[in-house]
Amino acid sequence: MSAQTKLSGGDAITKTEIRFHNTLSGETEAFVPLVPGEVTSYTCGPTVYDFAHIGNFRTFVFQDVMRRYLKSRGFRVIQVMNLTDVDDRIIQKSAAAGVSIREYTDKYIKAFLDDRAALNLEQPEHLARATEHIDEMVKLIQRLTEKGFTYTSEGSTYYRIAKFPSYGKLSKIDVAGMQAGARVDNDRYDKDNARDFALWKAPKPGEHFWETPIGPGRPGWHIECAAMALKYLGDTLDIHSGGVDLTFPHHENEIAEAEAATSKQFVRYWLHAEFLLVDHEKMSKSMGNFATLRELFSHGHKPSSIRFLLASVPYRRQLNFTPDSLQGAASSVERLRNFVARIGTEKFPEGSSPAMLERAAKAREEFDRGLADDLNTAQALAAIFDLVRDANIAMDRGEFRQGDAAPVLEAMEMFDQIFAVLRDDDALKLTALGITPEVPTLSDTGVEALIAERQAARKHRDFAASDRLRDQLAEFGIILEDSRDGGVRWKRK
Numbered sequence: 001m002s003a004q005t006k007l008s009g010g011d012a013i014t015k016t017e018i019r020f021h022n023t024l025s026g027e028t029e030a031f032v033p034l035v036p037g038e039v040t041s042y043t044c045g046p047t048v049y050d051f052a053h054i055g056n057f058r059t060f061v062f063q064d065v066m067r068r069y070l071k072s073r074g075f076r077v078i079q080v081m082n083l084t085d086v087d088d089r090i091i092q093k094s095a096a097a098g099v100s101i102r103e104y105t106d107k108y109i110k111a112f113l114d115d116r117a118a119l120n121l122e123q124p125e126h127l128a129r130a131t132e133h134i135d136e137m138v139k140l141i142q143r144l145t146e147k148g149f150t151y152t153s154e155g156s157t158y159y160r161i162a163k164f165p166s167y168g169k170l171s172k173i174d175v176a177g178m179q180a181g182a183r184v185d186n187d188r189y190d191k192d193n194a195r196d197f198a199l200w201k202a203p204k205p206g207e208h209f210w211e212t213p214i215g216p217g218r219p220g221w222h223i224e225c226a227a228m229a230l231k232y233l234g235d236t237l238d239i240h241s242g243g244v245d246l247t248f249p250h251h252e253n254e255i256a257e258a259e260a261a262t263s264k265q266f267v268r269y270w271l272h273a274e275f276l277l278v279d280h281e282k283m284s285k286s287m288g289n290f291a292t293l294r295e296l297f298s299h300g301h302k303p304s305s306i307r308f309l310l311a312s313v314p315y316r317r318q319l320n321f322t323p324d325s326l327q328g329a330a331s332s333v334e335r336l337r338n339f340v341a342r343i344g345t346e347k348f349p350e351g352s353s354p355a356m357l358e359r360a361a362k363a364r365e366e367f368d369r370g371l372a373d374d375l376n377t378a379q380a381l382a383a384i385f386d387l388v389r390d391a392n393i394a395m396d397r398g399e400f401r402q403g404d405a406a407p408v409l410e411a412m413e414m415f416d417q418i419f420a421v422l423r424d425d426d427a428l429k430l431t432a433l434g435i436t437p438e439v440p441t442l443s444d445t446g447v448e449a450l451i452a453e454r455q456a457a458r459k460h461r462d463f464a465a466s467d468r469l470r471d472q473l474a475e476f477g478i479i480l481e482d483s484r485d486g487g488v489r490w491k492r493k
């Protein structure tokens with residue numbers, strides 16, 4: 001199914017039906033929101049006990065691409081993201097630091113929001129702190145108790161999953177093997193076993209707790225998301241997304257809580273992003289500590305390269321995060337920025353060419369078709385890079401006309417509404433974060449010596465050594481280009 005509709009003010013192009021892979025059905029389905037024109041979306045946010053990891057940002061970038069794409073297709077998006085500001089680790093770490101939970105988590109919430117801004121992640125409509133929603137959680141637990149889904153033991157309240165027959169429908173986990181009444185009350189537990197989980201935890205000596213109608217204590221993790229999603233988005237929401245590792249037990253437990261309380265379907269489309277892979281040994285050798293965004297920034301990597309890399313691999317594919325792939329992303333962004341700058345500065349002959357108009361419309365159509373297909377960002381990007389290549393060739397040949405600029409730029413704008421990397425503001429962003437990149441320097445003689453070593457390794461077909469030397473040079477911001485005759489050129493990034 002497709003329709004002729006106007007996209008971003010341009011000529012009519014054919015827009016494709018949006019399809020998302022739904023973990024619940026295990027299938028890629030047409031996306032039709034419950035209320036026409038409006039999308040309700042819940043995002044599991046970070047547990048703010050530390051800086052968020054680059055793997056977390058893979059999921060957040062995917063959610064941002066989804067959000068921006070839905071908006072570009074004319075939907076009003078209402079997105080909620082929780083901030084888990086109370087859990088075992090937070091309680092331990094704030095106690096160890098001798099500060100309140102609030103004070104401890106404020107610092108990491110600010111850092112998280114600053115990191116998001118650096119990656120051009122749009123702000124969700126609601127950012128919900130768990131500790132500000134204790135009432136909603138308590139009320140939801142009371143509803144579950146009224147319906148017989150809970151029991152208490154030693155001051156804690158547990159969810160009785162044997163009462164919820166469709167438990168396991170999201171993760172397809174086999175609950176038959178579970179021990180009846182087996183309980184777990186810590187926040188991190190093994191992911192193979194379905195167990196009765198704590199909704200409300202009795203306070204341990206010296207721990208922070210809330211005095212509530214269901215007794216003193218603090219909430220379990222899963223009840224936070226269920227309570228906040230129901231509060232802001234209603235009983236049934238369109239999209240719930242997160243990393244694939246949250247499918248079980250977290251999302252399964254959210255379903256059990258929400259659906260037992262409301263007797264309605266909780267979420268219509270569940271979207272899960274695959275892992276970000278890091279070759280730990282290789283990364284630690286060649287890039288030092290890579291774990292947080294700030295570490296990457298201070299090693300000289302730009303926010304735009306990181307965003308581009310994280311967005312460029314379709315969310316359901318594993319993403320291998322390496323120095324090479326980051327460098328590739330940096331040069332892709334540079335190529336796109338140079339292209340837009342070239343259109344803006346070069347003088348072209350008057351008039352316009354029908355071929356280029358058609359070319360630009362095709363690129364916009366293919367870009368949209370890629371994203372409509374379960375957010376296939378790789379396919380969407382290919383459409384843009386093909387356009388850039390063809391337009392550059394036309395310019396080189398003197399065939400590009402002044403009137404071709406607007407439609408081509410329109411395609412680039414459409415791209416940037418989603419990818420958000422064209423504006424050259426990386427340096428400003430790093431300044432805002434107070435980061436001065438420390439790119440280690442290497443003299444020309446030093447570069448030549450490492451290249452000679454690498455050439456020798458290649459001659460002996462020792463490709464492991466050759467790759468290692470290439471990575472080592474990359475760490476100094478040196479980019480190598482191997483030529484066909486076996487020689488090598490290099491430049492500084």
Ligand SMILES: [Zn+2]
Binds near residue numbers: 043
């Ligand atoms: Zn959650």
